Amino acid sequence: MRFLAHAMPGLGGLLNDELGGTLESDGRNDVVVFDGRPTFPRTAEDVFVQIAEKRTTRGLITTTGMEHALSVFVNEVRPLRRSEGFRVVARVKNESVKRTAFRDEIAAAVQHARPKWHPADPADIEIWVAQTGRNTWRSAIRLTGRRTRRHVEREGALRPSVAAAMVRLAGASGLLLDPCCGSGTILIEARAAGWDAFGTDLDPSVAKRNGQRVARADARTLPFANDSCDAIVSNLPFGGKFGRVEKITDDFLRVAKKAVVLTADATEGIDVTLLGRTVKLAVLDRGSATLRRGR
Numbered sequence: 001m002r003f004l005a006h007a008m009p010g011l012g013g014l015l016n017d018e019l020g021g022t023l024e025s026d027g028r029n030d031v032v033v034f035d036g037r038p039t040f041p042r043t044a045e046d047v048f049v050q051i052a053e054k055r056t057t058r059g060l061i062t063t064t065g066m067e068h069a070l071s072v073f074v075n076e077v078r079p080l081r082r083s084e085g086f087r088v089v090a091r092v093k094n095e096s097v098k099r100t101a102f103r104d105e106i107a108a109a110v111q112h113a114r115p116k117w118h119p120a121d122p123a124d125i126e127i128w129v130a131q132t133g134r135n136t137w138r139s140a141i142r143l144t145g146r147r148t149r150r151h152v153e154r155e156g157a158l159r160p161s162v163a164a165a166m167v168r169l170a171g172a173s174g175l176l177l178d179p180c181c182g183s184g185t186i187l188i189e190a191r192a193a194g195w196d197a198f199g200t201d202l203d204p205s206v207a208k209r210n211g212q213r214v215a216r217a218d219a220r221t222l223p224f225a226n227d228s229c230d231a232i233v234s235n236l237p238f239g240g241k242f243g244r245v246e247k248i249t250d251d252f253l254r255v256a257k258k259a260v261v262l263t264a265d266a267t268e269g270i271d272v273t274l275l276g277r278t279v280k281l282a283v284l285d286r287g288s289a290t291l292r293r294g295r
Contacts, residue, residue, distance in 0.1 A: 006045040008030070008274070012030025027130075031130075033138075057105075092130070097131075125145075163235075167186065167233055171230070176229065177224070178197070198213040202216065234259070263282060
């Protein structure tokens with residue numbers, strides 16, 4: 001079977017390294033196409049099972065393709081009901097294709113393949129159709145939608161898939177510190193990856209409510225000994241809240257030999273698009289010089 005995994009823009013290369021597939025894009029997300037068995041990396045936003053792959057918008061929904069994809073849905077998500085609500089999501093890069101008409105055409109084809117199904121929003125079954133290459137159109141069923149394997153995302157928090165990518169860049173395991181832990185998303189992903197993780201924050205109450213091991217501390221002057229951690233992973237505050245970012249990371253690299261930070265103040269790193277803004281995911285060590293000076 002063929003599967004598709006979505007990643008936040010900029011993180012598709014990291015996800016592709018993990019899955020060993022082919023990297024594409026639908027214009028909004030990076031898309032990794034991979035074969036084999038379904039897998040659900042924490043660095044992925046969503047995972048889909050493919051229905052069809054075509055060079056045009058025609059024939060993207062067939063009875064045979066739907067049945068094969070639905071067999072995976074049944075194995076990975078839940079049994080099918082006789083009458084199901086479904087939702088179609090269409091992503092179009094080709095301006096000659098009208099998205100609304102395309103979506104309606106796909107919905108009609110789904111109902112032809114499954115006559116007792118009906119459009120609904122929201123729906124447990126989501127049919128995704130998109131142009132992922134210049135001459136490549138794909139249709140797929142989402143395996144990580146409502147009531148399924150999608151990670152918990154807390155309002156105002158870092159997206160779990162981005163936190164998981166940051167933790168992956170930190171290495172395999174050891175003692176990990178997030179000095180700006182906020183609600184604790186990085187700590188959750190670090191523990192899931194096998195790290196012994198703890199955090200600090202000026203207000204650790206939210207992370208504590210989320211069950212994380214945290215303490216109150218100022219990230220600008222960490223109260224920890226040199227080399228007391230294996231890695232520091234943190235989503236740094238934007239907008240100069242803590243002053244010059246390089247001073248903060250200098251102290252990070254006193255406490256740990258490696259730091260992975262999400263910041264607008266790096267000159268090198270992975271470009272990641274979050275909330276319409278491009279920031280850097282930077283891996284720092286004691287010999288790096290990737291932060292802008294003189295802010």
